[in-house]
Amino acid sequence: MSDLKIYPPSAEFVARANVKGMDAYRELYDRARQDPPKFWSELASQELAWFRPFAQTLEWDPPNAKWFTGGKINACYNCVDRHAASERKTKPAIIWEGEPGDQRIITYEELQRLVSRFATILRQLGYKTGDRAVIYMPMIPEAVIAMLACARLGIPHSVVFGGFSAEALKARIQDLDAWVVITADGGWRRGKEVRLKDAVDEALLECPDVRNVIVYRRTGSAIPRKEGRDLWWHEQDEQFSGAQLVQMAETCPAEELDSEHPLFVLYTSGTTGKPKGILHTTAGYLLQTSMTMKWVFDLQEDDVFWCTADVGWVTGHSYVVYGPLTAGASVVMYEGAPDYPAFDRFWQIVEKYKVTVFYTSPTAIRALIRQGDKWPEAHDLSSLRLLGSVGEPINPAAWEWFHRVIGKGRCPIADTWWQTETGAIMIAPMPGVVPLKPGSATLPLPGIIPDIVDTRGVPVGDNREGFLIIREPWPSMVRTIWGDPKRFEEQYWSRVPGAYFTGDAARRDENGYIWVLGRVDDVMNVSGHRLSTMEIESALVHHPAVAEAAVVGKPHEITGQAVCAFVTLKKGDWDHTALGKELRQWVAHEIGPFARPEEIRFTDALPKTRSGKIMRRLLREIIASNGVTGDVTTLEDLTVVTALASQHDDD
Numbered sequence: 068m069s070d071l072k073i074y075p076p077s078a079e080f081v082a083r084a085n086v087k088g089m090d091a092y093r094e095l096y097d098r099a100r101q102d103p104p105k106f107w108s109e110l111a112s113q114e115l116a117w118f119r120p121f122a123q124t125l126e127w128d129p130p131n132a133k134w135f136t137g138g139k140i141n142a143c144y145n146c147v148d149r150h151a152a153s154e155r156k157t158k159p160a161i162i163w164e165g166e167p168g169d170q171r172i173i174t175y176e177e178l179q180r181l182v183s184r185f186a187t188i189l190r191q192l193g194y195k196t197g198d199r200a201v202i203y204m205p206m207i208p209e210a211v212i213a214m215l216a217c218a219r220l221g222i223p224h225s226v227v228f229g230g231f232s233a234e235a236l237k238a239r240i241q242d243l244d245a246w247v248v249i250t251a252d253g254g255w256r257r258g259k260e261v262r263l264k265d266a267v268d269e270a271l272l273e274c275p276d277v278r279n280v281i282v283y284r285r286t287g288s289a290i291p292r293k294e295g296r297d298l299w300w301h302e303q304d305e306q307f308s309g310a311q312l313v314q315m316a317e318t319c320p321a322e323e324l325d326s327e328h329p330l331f332v333l334y335t336s337g338t339t340g341k342p343k344g345i346l347h348t349t350a351g352y353l354l355q356t357s358m359t360m361k362w363v364f365d366l367q368e369d370d371v372f373w374c375t376a377d378v379g380w381v382t383g384h385s386y387v388v389y390g391p392l393t394a395g396a397s398v399v400m401y402e403g404a405p406d407y408p409a410f411d412r413f414w415q416i417v418e419k420y421k422v423t424v425f426y427t428s429p430t431a432i433r434a435l436i437r438q439g440d441k442w443p444e445a446h447d448l449s450s451l452r453l454l455g456s457v458g459e460p461i462n463p464a465a466w467e468w469f470h471r472v473i474g475k476g477r478c479p480i481a482d483t484w485w486q487t488e489t490g491a492i493m494i495a496p497m498p499g500v501v502p503l504k505p506g507s508a509t510l511p512l513p514g515i516i517p518d519i520v521d522t523r524g525v526p527v528g529d530n531r532e533g534f535l536i537i538r539e540p541w542p543s544m545v546r547t548i549w550g551d552p553k554r555f556e557e558q559y560w561s562r563v564p565g566a567y568f569t570g571d572a573a574r575r576d577e578n579g580y581i582w583v584l585g586r587v588d589d590v591m592n593v594s595g596h597r598l599s600t601m602e603i604e605s606a607l608v609h610h611p612a613v614a615e616a617a618v619v620g621k622p623h624e625i626t627g628q629a630v631c632a633f634v635t636l637k638k639g640d641w642d643h644t645a646l647g648k649e650l651r652q653w654v655a656h657e658i659g660p661f662a663r664p665e666e667i668r669f670t671d672a673l674p675k676t677r678s679g680k681i682m683r684r685l686l687r688e689i690i691a692s693n694g695v696t697g698d699v700t701t702l703e704d705l706t707v708v709t710a711l712a713s714q715h716d717d718d
């Protein structure tokens with residue numbers, strides 16, 4: 068890769084960076100590597116506020132890790148109270164921009180009051196430490212307030228992205244056995260209302276254990292209300308009138324919880340049809356999300372940090388809520404879409420709030436490139452000093468554009484590799500130190516020991532492709548799959564004994580830079596969102612017309628990959644055009660609009676091995692090249708492939 072241009076950090080950036088010079092990085096990395104528990108324990112004592120100090124840094128009984136045992140801590144206290152009690156109390160914690168243009172700026176002091184009031188509401192309704200809550204909200208401050216109020220009481224939450232359907236929501240509520248759902252009447256997206264409460268009502272038809280739905284009024288549209296179960300957030304809040312009640316509500320104490328107390332469960336797609344509930348716990352997660360704010364985003368007191376992710380994804384958990392707030396940052400939060408009302412919405416917000424650090428996805432960048440440079444050029448982006456990218460590999464052309472047109476050549480780009488399971492950023496440049504190569508997430512962060520290995524677990528040499536694994540436990544690692552410890556062990560810890568298997572392929576170059584190449588399993592990456600082929604297949608075969616389905620990712624210029632489904636039908640006289648439309652809609656209804664296949668191909672048969680397994684590799688090749696090059700000797704019936712490959716030319 069020596070022909071690629073290398074970008075060292077600019078002198079201007081280095082001058083004020085937290086960590087500068089390769090020696091500083093090496094020193095930090097080597098110290099962490101020599102004695103990881105010592106390294107992390109020093110940071111944990113310094114960076115976090117403890118009710119009781121921890122006794123032991125790490126209990127590691129692979130695959131089970133316990134970090135900072137014996138300690139008592141609270142995530143909400145760390146994110147809110149300790150800042151509200153400091154000179155940060157009047158500093159904006161959340162700078163919120165609603166889609167229709169409304170705005171709210173909430174200081175740390177105000178956030179403490181709002182969170183305490185909502186925690187008091189939950190407590191008065193009888194919810195307590197260990198009960199579970201599902202949060203299904205638009206991108207409004209109340210989503211963060213609900214998360215933090217749960218954390219304050221020790222109620223693990225599961226945020227379900229507002230784009231998920233009632234079906235998907237139901238499955239998550241049931242798997243978690245949540246008793247309370249926190250939602251809104253709706254949210255705004257591209258000028259239209261997304262009706263969240265309707266989806267909740269549909270989901271709850273099959274969730275008899277849910278006792279309450281607390282509804283925040285956002286759009287003001289009429290919604291049905293189930294007596295005894297459904298409560299308006301504002302009505303609950305109105306009971307706190309008079310100085311004494313207000314005082315009581317606003318001083319709701321933060322529970323003193325164990326370091327390993329479950330903080331949240333976030334469902335993510337795996338290789339089977341059933342999403343996995345990824346469990347994160349308290350102290351280790353807070354430590355690593357906040358440390359990466361300093362290492363990767365070079366966080367400084369006057370930064371205005373904007374991560375464009377929705378709080379329904381892990382990026383939103385770690386870099387809209389827990390990481391930046393633990394670190395005491397000002398966070399920008401935006402309700403709507405990047406292209407509404409016009410293609411300069413992002414740049415307008417950067418200019419309006421003088422955003423200094425801007426973190427987004429390659430898909431968003433590629434979609435905006437297409438609209439031309441005039442949109443960013445119409446805005447003053449001089450407040451920006453650092454850019455970030457996450458969710459999928461960034462292609463060099465998109466990287467260069469981001470660097471040149473948005474960062475004006477001044478701002479380093481942190482390409483950050485991590486996963487729902489890792490909790491925090493794992494591989495990324497420290498921007499004041501590491502010369503950048505477009506398309507590489509560069510070097511591992513301190514305390515992270517990645518390796519690239521072959522199928523037997525043996526390290527491959529430089530510039531060889533292999534499986535990306537992580538060798539040592541890290542504080543923000545996934546603790547288990549909710550309710551399924553066996554799957555946890557099989558999925559992540561059985562491929563290479565003692566090491567964490569990421570499911571990604573990667574290559575390390577002669578400078579030690581890591582190039583993440585993409586998934587090696589049946590997981591697709593569409594717009595930086597993880598989608599399971601099996602999950603979409605099982606949605607499709609639920610449709611009465613479908614006999615069999617096989618789903619593969621197809622290269623896509625903007626979204627990285629797009630969903631393509633091969634479908635065989637039951638006997639009947641089908642109108643393919645109408646049915647194709649219906650099936651796409653069906654998947655949107657079963658999972659969510661973002662999982663809707665871009666293309667449906669009908670076929671008489673699917674290519675299978677002699678043992679009956681669908682050969683997805685072949686289908687991927689057919690889609691990518693309209694031909695097949697690899698070995699097909701195990702294929703049962705070659706005519707199937709020939710028919711599929713030629714189909715494209717016919718339609």
Ligand code: WT7
Nearest residue numbers: 457458459460482483484485486487583586597
């Ligand atoms: C998968 C994790 C964690 C943030 C959002 C996605 C891919 C993520 C990068 C990157 C190349 C990346 C990987 C990973 N991925 N970041 N910078 N370069 N690939 O979280 O849904 O858990 O997906 O996203 O394939 O395994 P997620």
